[in-house]
Amino acid sequence: MVLVEDECHLVWGDVCGKVWGKRNTPIVVPMTNERQRQTYYGAINLVSRAVHLYERPAGDGGSTVAYLRWCRDLYPDKKLLLLWDGASYQRGAEMQAFLAKENAGLAEADWEVTCMLFAPNAPEQNPIEDLWLKGKTYLRKQFAVNKTFAAVKHCFSTFLRTLSFASAKCNWYWPDPQMI
Numbered sequence: 001m002v003l004v005e006d007e008c009h010l011v012w013g014d015v016c017g018k019v020w021g022k023r024n025t026p027i028v029v030p031m032t033n034e035r036q037r038q039t040y041y042g043a044i045n046l047v048s049r050a051v052h053l054y055e056r057p058a059g060d061g062g063s064t065v066a067y068l069r070w071c072r073d074l075y076p077d078k079k080l081l082l083l084w085d086g087a088s089y090q091r092g093a094e095m096q097a098f099l100a101k102e103n104a105g106l107a108e109a110d111w112e113v114t115c116m117l118f119a120p121n122a123p124e125q126n127p128i129e130d131l132w133l134k135g136k137t138y139l140r141k142q143f144a145v146n147k148t149f150a151a152v153k154h155c156f157s158t159f160l161r162t163l164s165f166a167s168a169k170c171n172w173y174w175p176d177p178q179m180i
Helices: 061-074 093-102 128-141 149-162
Strands: 002-011 018-020 026-028 037-045 051-056 080-084 113-117
Touching (some): 002 128, 037 061, 037 128, 037 149, 051 061, 061 080, 061 093, 093 113, 128 149
Parallel strands (some): 002 080
Antiparallel strands (some): 002 037, 018 026, 037 051
16 A cells, blocks of 8 residues: 655644634634644555544654554555655654564565655655645634634534545556546
8 A cells, every 4th residue: 555644733723823804804813722723644545545534642663653553454455665754753763663673574575564755844745735735724614613723623624534635646656546
């Protein structure tokens, strides 16, 4: 399975802040707690185009390993190839230990989990960045009904899980699924 992966750090300020009024002047919307935060790990399966979301309290080595274990459970009999940006916690000691255990004794061509990096500082290469943008744009349009951060998180994850997502960027990395 080929997955393009990234994390999204949703904060209360993503949905509130300033909006435009009728006279092209910004209207300040009070924010109750800008420090509230939710991390989402997400991946797009380049074959099926399925989106996989996984909520974690933070983006760190432990959460990354937990996410990859979850992905392994989604595809128990498949090798995983992840394309991602290589954030520091994706290259840390916890990830190194996880990969060493998963791929122990295997030749590189037979690894169960392989991680490949996008070019440095090139989020435009990752199709899932478009997904995060769609989710945050949707949130901003729903700001009037999301009065709590719990509602914001629910709105964001529900929208993304029900979205029929298509990105031309997926074709950069995988041919037309009908060719397979």
